[in-house]
Amino acid sequence: MIPASFEYIRVDSTEQVIAGLAEYGDEAKILAGGMSLIPLMKLRLATPTVLLDAGRLDDLSYISDKGDYLALGALTRHRDLETSDLLAKECAVLRGVAAEVGDNQVRHRGTIGGSVAHGDPASDLPAVLVALEAEFVVEGPSGSRTLASANFFKGFLETELSETEMLTEIRVPKTGATNWSYHKFNRRAQDWAIVGALAFRAQDSSRVALVNMGSVPIRATAVEQALASGASHAEAADQAAVGTEAPEDSNASSAYREHLSRVLVKRALDEALV
Amino acid sequence: MKISISVNGDKQTHDVEPRTLLVQFLREQANLTGTKVGCDTSSCGACTVLVDGESAKSCTMFAAQADGSAVTTIEGLMTDGKFNRVQQSFQDEHGLQCGFCTAGMVMAAVSLLEEIPNPTESDVRIGLEGNLCRCTGYHNIVKAVMAAARVK
Numbered sequence: 001m002i003p004a005s006f007e008y009i010r011v012d013s014t015e016q017v018i019a020g021l022a023e024y025g026d027e028a029k030i031l032a033g034g035m036s037l038i039p040l041m042k043l044r045l046a047t048p049t050v051l052l053d054a055g056r057l058d059d060l061s062y063i064s065d066k067g068d069y070l071a072l073g074a075l076t077r078h079r080d081l082e083t084s085d086l087l088a089k090e091c092a093v094l095r096g097v098a099a100e101v102g103d104n105q106v107r108h109r110g111t112i113g114g115s116v117a118h119g120d121p122a123s124d125l126p127a128v129l130v131a132l133e134a135e136f137v138v139e140g141p142s143g144s145r146t147l148a149s150a151n152f153f154k155g156f157l158e159t160e161l162s163e164t165e166m167l168t169e170i171r172v173p174k175t176g177a178t179n180w181s182y183h184k185f186n187r188r189a190q191d192w193a194i195v196g197a198l199a200f201r202a203q204d205s206s207r208v209a210l211v212n213m214g215s216v217p218i219r220a221t222a223v224e225q226a227l228a229s230g231a232s233h234a235e236a237a238d239q240a241a242v243g244t245e246a247p248e249d250s251n252a253s254s255a256y257r258e259h260l261s262r263v264l265v266k267r268a269l270d271e272a273l274v
Numbered sequence: 275m276k277i278s279i280s281v282n283g284d285k286q287t288h289d290v291e292p293r294t295l296l297v298q299f300l301r302e303q304a305n306l307t308g309t310k311v312g313c314d315t316s317s318c319g320a321c322t323v324l325v326d327g328e329s330a331k332s333c334t335m336f337a338a339q340a341d342g343s344a345v346t347t348i349e350g351l352m353t354d355g356k357f358n359r360v361q362q363s364f365q366d367e368h369g370l371q372c373g374f375c376t377a378g379m380v381m382a383a384v385s386l387l388e389e390i391p392n393p394t395e396s397d398v399r400i401g402l403e404g405n406l407c408r409c410t411g412y413h414n415i416v417k418a419v420m421a422a423a424r425v426k
Contacts, residue, residue: 001314008275008292008338031339038334039316041293051292055339079328103404104386105319108328109335189403190317 003041010053014060014139017166020052022141026163030054032075032114035106036123060113060168063087072170074113078102078125081112091172093180093200097128100182103190116152117167119159119216121247122192124184126153127217131198131209134172140165153216175202181271183264184211187251194251197240197264199272206273213244213261223265233273237266277341281306282350290337296330297321299337300347308348308377312406319405322378322385323347329385331404348377351384359425360384360418369418371409379405383419393423 011017021028029048031037032055040046054060060075063084070090072081081087081098088095101107101115101124115125116136126149134149141164152160161167180200184193196211197220206227208220222239241258248254278287281304288303300306300323309332312320316334323332324346332345351358360383363369370376379402386393386401393401398419399412407415 002295003293006292008336010338010341031336034335034339035316038336042314042334053339103319104382104389104401105322105329105331105404106316108325108385109330188317188406189400 001042003038004044004047006041006048007050008053009050010056012056014057014166014168017052017054017057018139018141018164020050021164021166024050028052028163030117030166032111032117033077033109034114035102035110036114036118036120054166061111065090066171069174070172072112072172074116074167074169075111076113078107078110078112078115079104082107090174091132091177093177093182093198094125094128094132094172096180097124097182097198100124100184106190112170113167116170117159117161119153119155119157120192121153121156121214121216122212123217124182124193124196124211127196127198127209127211128182129170129172130217130219131200131207132172132175134170136167137169137171138165139168144168146171150219156215175200175207177202177207179272179274181268183268185260185264195246195257195260195264197261197268199265199268201273206269208240208265208268210240210244210261210265213241213246213257215245215247218244220261220265223269227269227273233266233269237262237269240265275338277338279304279337279340279342280344282346283344292336292338294337295333296323296325296335296337296340296345297332299340300332300345303337306347306349310374310377312374312378317406318375318378319382319402320375320378322381322405324381324385327385327388329382329404346381346384348380351380358384360387360422363418363422363425364415367414367418367421369411369415371407371411375405375407375409379407379415383422386419387423391423393420395420 028050060073222242226236240261246257310320312318
């Protein structure tokens with residue numbers, strides 16, 4: 001399958017990306033690893049007329065310790081996350097879930113920023129970042145702004161990013177979480193999650209997030225509240241589907257996804273909260 | 275646009291449309307048809323090649339993204355007419371049936387063994403999750419990769 005024609009521009013700096021977006025507006029898309037965008041273009045579900053290839057902006061590929069938080073460059077690849085010693089020490093859950101994204105070939109090229117900006121509720125990393133209460137730094141024509149992950153995802157493939165902005169950094173507060181569990185239910189090993197359930201204990205609270213249980217990645221707040229008020233894992237997990245709007249597709253009905261969410265949350269709680 | 279890719283050590287410079295996929299570049303411009311197009315949706319891994327030493331699905335990459343990079347395909351694994359250890363192990367362990375997935379499996383395994391030189395069987399099975407064999411000959415494929423890992 002061949003994508004529709006486009007103009008290819010390789011950019012060497014964030015400024016060039018911003019300038020390109022200012023010039024071409026919604027005709028342009030930023031190409032990072034391409035693991036989400038290229039399949040959409042091949043299916044002609046996305047037909048940008050300009051691609052700004054940011055794949056060589058190596059200065060946006062880093063994982064740094066900033067004291068209270070970790071800073072991750074938007075172009076940091078999944079492979080770099082899953083092999084990071086710093087993440088092993090400070091944010092094992094992000095490292096571990098990064099290793100669950102797609103397959104080796106995908107993780108060699110896919111980036112955390114690309115995954116976040118794409119805004120697919122079936123992606124693994126956005127849900128982890130929402131549960132970690134991460135912040136996203138975006139650059140635009142009038143400077144930079146920092147957005148809370150809780151408000152960033154707006155709908156299916158829709159985010160707070162405007163057409164003239166680029167996500168440049170992900171900031172992850174240190175939570176002290178060491179125990180975590182992520183259960184991803186799919187048909188083939190490398191597939192997107194039909195439903196995913198994540199649990200870990202932060203310093204002050206138990207955090208639970210769900211993948212593909214709505215149009216955006218979500219916290220399972222009813223589960224978290226039940227745990228906070230002393231419910232057992234089984235009682236808390238029963239609340240997994242409360243307030244969700246699980247999608248319905250060829251893989252699963254909404255009701256089956258709701259069932260899966262309860263089962264997977266229970267398993268994740270049992271593993272993570274010991 | 276004009277791009278140059280070092281393919282198996284051989285500099286290949288061609289005029290391409292930006293939308294040319296890396297796998298098309300390899301098969302149609304570089305005339306190296308060992309790399310296969312299977313699903314064409316980045317699921318099956320038949321198109322796996324090494325880009326700067328790491329496995330990538332060449333159906334889900336524009337050739338322009340590999341401009342200036344070094345790409346290794348199945349044709350680039352032999353030295354002095356001899357199979358590389360992974361190719362040899364696939365033959366020895368009967369790690370293929372119809373052979374369509376083989377080039378991609380071998381390239382994925384070469385990359386995996388770079389990253390995990392002494393894998394467990396589970397490492398191999400998980401490491402090859404991006405490659406599908408529709409003959410379902412996984413058992414011998416895994417055996418072949420484990421055998422290759424033992425060849426130092």
